[in-house]
Amino acid sequence: MRLRKLVAAAVPLPALLCLSIAGVAHADPLVTMSANAAPLASSARSGDVDAGQQISAALSLKLHNQQALQQFLADVQNPASPQYHRFLTPEQFNTAFGPTQADVTKAVSFLKQNGARGIQVSGNGQAITFTGSAAQLESTFRTRLGNYTDTTNGRHFFANDAAPSLPASVSSVVQAVVGLDNHAVKEHSATTAAPKVVKAVTPSILKTAYSTSGLSATGTGVSVGFVEFDGYRKSDITSYDSKYGLSGGSVTTVPVSGANYDSSPGDGEVEVDLDIEVVHALASKVSSFVYEAPNSNAGELAMYQKIASDKRVSVVSISWGSCEAAEGSSAANSVNNAIATGTAEGISYFAAAGDDGTTDCARQTGSRSQAVDFPASSPNVTGVGGTQLTVTSSNGYSSEKAWNDGASAGAGGGGISTLFTAPSWQSHQSTTKRKVPDVAGDAASGSAYTIVSGGTSGNVWGTSGAAPLWAAFAALQNQVHGGALGNLNPTFYSVGNGSSYSTGFHDVTTGNNTFNGTTGFTAGTGYDQVTGWGSFKGTGLSGLIG
Template sequence: MRPRSLALTAALAVLPLTVVSLGVTAASAAPSPNASASRVALPNTVTPAVAHSQKKAGLPAAQQLSVAVSLKLRNTEALDAFLKAVSTRGTAEFGHYLTPAQFTERFGPTQADVAQVRTYLAAQGLTVSSVSDNRQVVNAHGTAAQITKAFGTQESAYFDAQKNRTFFANDSAATVPAELAGVVSGVSGLTDYTVRTTRNIAKPNTAAPHATPSGFGPSQYDGAYNLNKVGTDGTGVKVALWEFDGYKSTNLKTYDTQYGLTGPTVTTVSVDGASYDSAPGQGQGEVELDSEIVRGVAPKATQLVYEAPNSDQGEIDMAAKIVADNQVSVISISWGSCEPDTTAASMTAVNNSFKQAAAQGISIFSASGDDGSRDCTRSTSGANVKAVDFPASSPYNTGVGGTNLKVSGTSYSSESAWSTAGGGVSTQFAKPSWQTGTGVTGTMRTVPDVSSNADPQSGFAIYTQGSSAPGWQVYGGTSAAAPLWSGYAALYNQKAAAAGKAVLGEANPKLYSIANSASYSSTFHDVTSGSNQDFPTKTGYDQVTGWGTPVADSLATALLNSGGNPTGNTVTVTNPGTQNGTVGTAVSLQLSGTDSASGQTLTYSATGLPAGLSISSTGKITGTPSAASTGTVTVTATDTTNATGSTSFTWTVTGGSTGCTPAQLLGNAGFETGSAAPWTTTSGVVDNSASQAAHSGSWKAWMNGYGSAHTDSVSQTVTVPAGCKATFSFWLHVDTAETGTTAYDKLTVTANGTALATYSNVNAATGFVQKSFDLSAYAGQSVTVKFNGVEDSSLQTSFVIDDTALNVS
């Protein structure tokens, strides 16, 4: 008999109380300038946590606070034009990056802007402690009463019951005098709510360390991704590690000794006085993971570990310092927070420094998160919110997703998506112009861009602090994927320098250009199996693995040919505009292109063509569409020097004269007959007990839930009429007694044996969620849809399925 269903709970750490006794006179006694008509509100300066937390009292008037006042960039249209040109092959600016002084002179706040802000803050009684070298951040401190006066918003203590956490925050948007509104973009430090978390999922405090390595070492991941064939070791390249904790140099040395690695000593760069190395905290394993993976990929690269306070102000100041120092050509970021829980004004301030990084030729690789498409799962917004992780969502970062890598010795074998790899759609940033290609949709920025191994089941051997002493741990998470790509960028930058070419710089425009070219299949491993909660993998780009994982040597060659030389050929493909067709009606469309070099022959290729169509090497698309569809077609032209150009357009194919009668094809779709037929199921699956409610009606398919090793399956075969669009959907409820973020029990959904998605105990949530998949590719065929649930030997997980449908139209 199946056990009673259990609600999934998560143990949440109680963070230190950051406000003093609430019995002291509060800052609300200070006069508020809010009512003045001469003040302007600064949007997005209130943490979203205020909306779902209980206000306790105003902060004590004398409590000291520190704030970061962010100043606006100037000439933003010209800056956007420069950033596009500096990463676009064939432009005069291509590869000609700016120095920090040049950037500040052209686009940064002026000295007069800084002086105006300093004068205002001082007049409110605040002490200005520092101004960032790029003039984008003015740091100041004072009492809560002075902060209230300066920014016209009450500072209060709040209690977040869900996280059992007390924090302080401003009750309403910060305001500034109207004369500062054109200068100031935001104020951070008014709340201490947002805390960046690591993106690895190992638990060194509960897992006993090993005496010898277990998991992938450098020879395996370097060999699998051909990193060892790039021909460089990172010599002369500096990489910044973006950290909110510290490390033990002895642990890093042990890793080096184990694998015979030698390179420059790792150096700490303190931000705002932070230096954790004498007593690292819970994030020590993250810092050491980042360093050891970069060392394993690019052993001779110099690593600078930037350590900052874990706060909005700390993150803003770290970003500004890295770009102002201008010591590195690569930044590796494995910390983040979900967008809905992060103050938008703080994200904007950090992103402005990321713009400067792009202008200076600095590549940034950020972990996409370890909670799938529900990045707020372990934070207040919760698992029901589709969300992505910042900073990976910044258009100037390359977001790195996660896979499960299988190797044969030290060679690549196969790869699938990691089921909890971060990915989805940003609500903060619009889709940049370079984000195009098969699978790229919508108007907002999507992540990730690329991926590499991250599943803890195929984890990395890392030497770090265990529960009582240092030892070997197996780490997973996109925290391992981001430094792997950062190490790759270091290898590439060394190779580019030897060839007299520019550093990689902002990577995404070049990576997307290659992914949309004929070189895609030889430069990336396209991962096409697996999913996260809301997005399946696809051919080409997807919101689980991006464009896939690197074939490092071939990718470096393609980048050198198309992404690292300030001069070269420019190939342009003429966009034919939106195309329409009908099933059964022949198509003939000639594409054309031009080349800046004379005597070149262009060879054409295409991705995303409707079924039944193909393109010739001369650019002519012909054939007869065989199924209704709407999608993005990308046509790429390549010349004899391997210079490429591409264009994308929408192609819609309708059902045509043969038509398609709308219908729902599945029999007994809601299981309400009380028996399985025409489904084929294992025993006891169709059920009407009260232990697990149906989505509607009384009956449903209840798979697994025994708390012992067990496999259940549900399948049905139907025929999809030719020329029809087909959509398969169902409602799913996952209930589990498992805890943590390891997938122990799994439900795989397939169509004719091809995986559409995988769910697990990690996806447990209250209530049903509808899932939907496009099966139009099976038009004119029989298709078997199947659910297969596998439960391990302990702790139940129930997969409840109801109200299925396979609709054609």
């Protein structure tokens, strides 16, 4: 959802919205949470949300010592620092940077005073999810909730008419209110039935072309997490492993906020299957933890916080996201805090950069303005763009070009973030904002991934395949180097800017991501906003990772 002009902010709050139990909670001055501006531009209000409608939302609590946290995140990836790769345990992170127990108690008490139900605090105290009726939320956060229609694409959604307000004592510990609208639905980037397949890729092709066979690693002892908003059938994963003679590791579902889609997977089943199976293609013996959450901002936040607080995995593959404008700054920054937490604990995150070129909002809001995908745009995430892979007759690497199949099939996402400043390892480039992607991998319909989904074998493509491909490579690196590696972007940029670039990366220099009639970026020598630094040369890049 775009951060939009408020078309109904002047709607008065009726006296009925003041709950009798809220007197104490609202005794101190109200503070407007300006970052929670509602996604209402280009939208038409069609009436109030039914007062009894149940809505799940969340409070994202503030971290402490933010400047020290940013310094630690830099030091922990700096080989010259005494802190290099001395990652924190969740308990150590909570002590140094997390909300205090007093912060959590204050926020929970506020919710209870206002009638919230089902209150759940994340393991690290950073997120508090809850449920309330529309009337309760209107009273609690001092804003009406309306039904809207996005006039650019006809999508119906509910949203807060104005930015929410909190008592000053509560706003002092709360970063954002998440979930007062349902405009943001996470999109996956996997597309099936590829019409242009030249040569579909299989585990043996991927291992040979991307040179991982010589690593003598299978992912043994490494745990990989998957961010999912739908379910899967373990029989499909078993069939894939059997089809290609892989010795698959365990696959475990981790329900979040009551979500567990495995008994009846929906349209996103192919995405979940693709993610797990592509990781198995290179690193078959990893232990897989499939996190499944409600497809909402509150569900997304709860999932990322659970991944960080559980600390069960050292690599995370992400193929679902929203364009930054659809996500909104408050939700994006809340999730970014969760990802920063995991990064400080040594988790490596890889996210698909999207399949709509530079027009990442096209499918979600109808806008064809330049936009990038979140969470690929997070500085704590490696954003993965798309290429078309060509191999030799013996499955060796031949060439790659930027993936762009046009309107029928998509193009690799890339561009400039509007939310995040350029991190230090990217600040030498010609912008003050974060650039996406960082790296790239096979994503084209011409070199689609063959997977098993819904009991049948088929071809799937998109940056949803490229993200788990890189996650699989990171899992192999965890095994090779004997432990977690955290945010690998500083290493990738150091290699890219150094004399060993051609040893570690295939530089993709042809193609572009112009899409939907919007001029994009062109691939070229070195870094570009279509393919980043390019795809990995398995054994070569492995030797450059500390």
